[in-house]
Amino acid sequence: MNWDHPQPFTLDLSPSAADIDGLDHTNNAVYVQWCEKAGWAHSEALGLSLADYRRLDRAMAIRRSEYDYLLPTAAGEALLLGTWLYSTDGKLNMERRFQLLRASDGATVLRGRWQLVCIEISSGRARRMPAEFCDGYLPAVVAAHLAD
Helix, strand or coil: CCCCCCCEEEEEEEEHHHCCCCCCCCHHHHHHHHHHHHHHHHHHCCCCHHHHHHHEEEEEEEEEEEEEEEECCCCCCCEEEEEEECCCCCEEEEEEEEEEEECCCCCCCEEEEEEEEEECCCCCEECCCCHHHHHHHHHHHHHHHHHC
């Protein structure tokens, strides 16, 4: 596969008939839901679940999201969604990127990025990442020289 960066965390996906919109393509909102699913699955694989977020009263919240819809997909098409973490200051902010590939030819269907900020759940205010976030997330951050 032609990934933008090495060693993505990946999910195998395929649009169902319910995911198809009036233009006979996968609805853009479905891609956003898949990115959320991949983000959570990656976080859990790194040892940080929603239960950990609640216990620590901290969360990585999306401050900004951006998606580039490059090619359409159809029901039943085999797709592979990759995600990476990078561009972090190690204290408060982090970025998550996404790339969706069509399995049949490796073509990039979508690219996305989230700007994330660590918040205190109880107040909604920005707070430094707790040690458990740093220990779980920072080792997974793509090296700066590979990020752009």
